[in-house]
Amino acid sequence: MNLYLLSPEISVFGLAIAVILLDLLPVRKGWLAAASVLGLGVPLGFAIALWGDWDNTFAGMLVVDQFSLFFKFLFLGVAALVILASADYVSKFPRFQGEYYALILFAAGGMMLLASTRELISIYIALELTAVSLAALACFLKDVRSTEAALKYIILSAISSAVLLYGMALVFGLSGSTRLEDIAAAVTAGRAWDSPPLLLGIVLLVAGFGFKIASVPFQMWVPDVYEGAPTPIAAYLSVASKAAGFAIVLRVFFSAFGQPETLSLDWGDLFAVLAAITMTLGNVMALPQTNIKRLMGYSSIAHAGYIMVGLASVTLISRDLGQSGVLFYLSAYTFTNLAAFIAIIAISNRVGSDLIADYAGMVRRAPVLALALAFAFISLIGIPPTAGFMAKIYIFNAGIQNDLTWLVIVGVINSVISAYYYLRVIRIMFLAKPVSEEKVPSSPALRLSLTLTTVGVLVVGLVPYPLLRAAEIAVRAFS
Amino acid sequence: MNFPILSIILLLPAVGAAIIIAFPWLQLRGIRMVALAFTLVPLALALTLYILWSTGDIGFADLEEKRQWIPSINAFYHLGVDGLSLPMVLLTTLLGSLAVLVSWKVPTRQREYFAWLLVLETGILGVFTSLDLLLFFLFWEVELIPMYMLISIWGTGRREYSAIKFVTYTLLGSALMLTGILALYFSTGSFSMLELANLSSASLTRQVLPLSTIFLLIFAAFAIKLPMFPFHTWLPDAHTDAPTAVSVILAGVLLKMGGYGMIRILVGIFPQQARDFAPLAVALAVVSVLYGAAVTLRQTDLKRLIAYSSVSHMGYVLLGIFALTPTSLTGATLQMFSHGLVTGLLFALVGLVYDKSHERDLRRLGGLARQMPIIAVVFSVAGLASLGLPGTSGFAAEFTTFVGSFTSPNVDDIKIYTLLGMLGIVVTAGYILWMLQRAFYGPPQEKFGDVPDASLLERVPIFTLMVAAVLVGVLPMLLTDVIREAPVIARVGDVLALWPR
Known part of the structure; x- marks a missing residue:
């Protein structure tokens, strides 16, 4: 168990907690945004330091490779830009700025984790961590529109998660493993690759991930949530959440079902x-x-x-x-x-x-x-x-x-x-x-x-x- | 690796624009000086290149620049000039620096104005020097945004309508051209104009679209830019409503992007399709010449009149290109150069006349030769060059074009088309002389009593262009010797002979 490989995620979560604590001190709220953006330099530094240390940890559940680092850089950059872009917008909810920035960081951490996972259960956990943080962010304005947006997001997210879990269960049942490389081995071993249950499982996975990337048939939440959510969060959803969805689709489909x-x-x-x-x-x-x-x-x-x-x-x-x-x-x-x-x-x-x-x-x-x-x-x-x-x-x-x-x-x-x-x-x-x-x-x-x-x-x-x-x-x- | 002289010429104006934007404490004087310096240096470099080129001291290989740009899709930052593009580069840098002089007194928002003007020059130079289709397309589009801004902010009359009309027409053409370029790339895996030269369907790795369809897609974009009847209606609006310097650039070099693209890409890559399509193109060329001239005859707005005359004059270019002989292509290129000088000059003069007299309507102008003798003389010389008087660039260009196309073996009945096209000269003589007579001659008018002549600063651009037009007229071989050596022009006959009709 090499926690160093997880250092970017750990430091993002640590930063999120630090921002909440900083909010308790009598400091000017403007410092929170600055602390969040500057603090992101720490995970960025870890991510840069990790380049070249291709390894995996937690029994192969998490991996540091070129692909996961590419997305870590992307998510860190997006989080920094979204926080910068929120600097004025947060005046609409002056009391909860600390929580707002912290949730952005939690979501970023979840997505970074997602890019690193190659095991179905941890994929699911990272997805939920991201979705819950984003849903909380969507209702931050606390008016009718914003609440409706968050509710829509969380319900549809739950439905798509259910679909996803069902697909994962089918794949697990056929391959006997939740690790993507074992699934790939089982599939190519010829035991399962043209069986209808596997194809059904794949279809369900496509549908479940479709929610994240805003693809048909799980696209209908997008305009409503964008309209109701705080605009910086709509921006965050439109780029980071979508990128995370595509990252995990690439990972699952080309690792497990590529052959x-x-x-x-x-x-x-x-x-x-x-x-x-x-x-x-x-x-x-x-x-x-x-x-x-x-x-x-x-x-x-x-x-x-x-x-x-x-x-x-x-x-x-x-x-x-x-x-x-x-x-x-x-x-x-x-x-x-x-x-x-x-x-x-x-x-x-x-x-x-x-x-x-x-x-x-x-x-x-x-x-x-x-x-x-x-x-x-x-x-x-x-x-x-x-x-x-x-x-x-x-x-x-x-x-x-x-x-x-x-x-x-x-x-x-x-x-x-x-x-x-x-x-x-x-x-x-x-x-x-x-x-x-x-x-x-x-x-x-x-x-x-x-x-x-x-x-x-x-x-x-x-x-x-x-x-x-x-x-x-x-x-x-x-x- | 060569010394990147073409990149320097290409990028200097953009660097100038960046300096103007990046240093907000720069005063108006400083802005003008930067703009002038960053257009004069490219002009000096282009002139040096041209002289060295015509003495044979440098050639294509000495100037070519090729660097990896997007290796994954085989796209290169590939610049180069030959006898076709070098005159165009010279023309662009010349008109670019003169445009700065012409806009010396631009009244508002000078910082943005000069920045856009410089970006525009880089975009146009990029079109003339790119040897990679993707790079070519990139520069082709770069020109659009500055043009839109320049017309819609500093223009006159219905400027916003004209600007958006210009953009819409060009974008439509661009979309078609991009489809064509991508289809070509997907069929061959290459963006290189040199590798793709003289393409035939046998050399495709995959047939995405028939070559003739690709040809037509790209042709449409160039035909709109040229402009060819019936795609010309953006031109009179844009030219008329643009500020003077932008009209100079627009008529002087922007239209040439269409003609240049036709020779470089259509004749260079698709010679067979060009020949198949030539009868229609030549017919449309003659319609452009005659229709353009006829409409010009009816204009009463001085600027609109010059604008419409461009439709007619660019028709000769189209005729020369699609006659597909070395002589006619040389003539077409020379005509583009000559039209750039002469029409650029005419627009600069119209701008001066309007600045001084606040009048562009021919029905109310008259007798201005008394108040502005210098402008009247230069205007007359420019007008005579426009109608093709021997000794001016217009004569040399039109004569070469007609000789080349009259004897073309590539199009049936080309003799008739050429003769019909020559009728355009008669009409041109009509409207030019009538315009000169109505604007400058006749009894002097009371209301223009204290209208001044061109100032010293204003004389520089108009004298330069006039001298250039006469010089090209007297010594056309200065240009033709270079132009006819361009591979795409010199070898067009041999290439077409490979595929007998």
Whole structure:
């Protein structure tokens, strides 16, 4: 039992508790955010120090490999940015700031743990740890909308957990183990790989994980929860929770069910069909939206669909393209969506409304915010020079190399559809008459986080290779 | 690895933009100086390259830059110039620095204005120097955002409508082009323009779309940019409502991205499909020439008139390209260069006339030669160059184009099309001379009594462009000797002979 391998998670949880304790002292609340962000340097340092020490602990339940560290860096970065972006927003619940930051950290710790697990029970525990923290965060505003959002989230999360557990039970029953490598061994040993119960188990796992990544048929919570939850938490859900879902899907499916190819092609087809439905549904439903947070919710569903193209890319010779495509797309999407959400947070802090109509003429009231939001939307459409463009090219290339031309065509058509609703917001911001002439200022913390994410979108759009290389190294854990 | 001179030319304007944005304490004087310096140095470098190139001291291999960009999808940061792109780079850097001079007195938000102008120049230079399709597409899109900002913030008239119309048209074309480029990549696994040159369906590893479909997708984007009838309607709006310097860039180099792309990508990669499609393209070219000229004849707004004349003049470029002979392609490239100089000059002059007299309507202008003799003389020279008077760049370019296309073996009945196209010159002479007469000649008018002539600062760009236009007219071989050596132009006949019609 090597606890050092768990040091990033342990230090995040320690930091969360420290933040709660700090809240008890008579300090200015602003220190809490600063302490949380700076404190994240400790787990980051541990994660960097762990690079190269590929090992596992707790009898193989937890593993430190390139893949888990990639996601640990991602979650730490997202948590820091979300805390920065919350710096103004927390004035809506002044008494509970300590708990708010601590819950963000707990959720981040849960997701980091999730990226490291390779055993069904610990996967389940990490998932629940994340889901409970996020549900508590969703109801932080304590108004009708926020409470409803949290309730929806927790109920649907419970249902999907039940489905997931049922799938896990079936897989365990057939393979006799909860460890992914033992499952893989049992499956390839020919005892189970084409039996209907195993396929049923896999379908149930897909459905259960589908809740996390906001894929059909567990997507309906997304717009409601995004609309009701505090906006920084919606941002957190849209990037970190989705990334965690994809991390565990990659881990489970390629570790346990990656061989033989006939089996992977079976579930690859399932993901392909779900991808097509998910992206189409997300984009079509986004078209008539009038609330920017609901729009972002449907857009997040659509992007889950694009990312699933990578999950559907399962042929043995070029599946690594799909896997690294998922990682690269998730990172690009993280920068882009956080930039968009931070701009939305800054605007709605002052305007007090999430209606797209109230964004009219925003370029005259807040030129930097409007430009940043427009740039993020351009990245979400997939127009260069942005991260979103590179991500789409890369993941669609993976699809083509895996003989999924039809799915890529569906994806391209969907990108065109999505251009319509993103451009509509841009047009309203730039061309419509402003509803008021009042300027929309933003705080230094928001400006810092917005600058970091926007520069990230641009840099990944121009020089994508370092990040892409990191993604390619990360998925070597599966080969 | 070569000394990255092309990267330096390409990135200097963007660096200038970054400096202008990054140092908020920079005063207006400083901003202008930075903008001027970061456009003049690329111009000096481009001019040096051009001189060394035409004396044969440097060649393609000395300037090529190729670095890994996205190895996983085989995309390279691959820059290079040949006889086709070098004149375009020279033109872009020249008009880029003159545009800074033209916008010296821009009234509002100068910091943003010059930053966008510099970013725009980097985007255009990137298009002309990229040898990788993905990089090309990236630069193709980079130009869009500054253009939108420049028109919608500093423009006049219905500027926001014009800006969004420009963006919508270009984005539509871009989406089609991206589909084409991706289909090409998925079929071949390469983004390299050099590797893909003279593609035939036998060399595909996988057929995602038929080559002719890919050709049409990419053609659409270039046709919109050129612009070709019937995709030209964004042009008069954008040109008319843009601020003067942006009109200069727009007419001077932005349209050339379309013509350049057609030669570099369509003729270079798809020669067979280009020949199959040539009859339709040539017919549309003639329609563009004649329709553009006819509509120009009806314009009463000075700026709109020049804008519409571009549709007609870029029609010659299309004719020259799809006649697919070395001479016609040389002529088309020379016509692009000449049109860049002449129309850039005309827009700069229209801007001056409007600044001084606050009048652009030909029905109310008149007799301005009395008040602004210098502008009137330069305007007349530019007008004559535009209608193709011998001794000006317009004559050399149009003459080469017509000679090249008249004798083309690649399109049936090309002689008739060429003759029809030549009718456009007659109409051009009509509207140019009529415009000059109505604006500058006739009795001097009372209301323009105290209108001043061009100041010393304003004379620099217009004299430079006028001298350049005359120089190219008198010594066209300065350019043609370089242009006709470009592989895509020099070898088009041999390449097409591989696949007899």
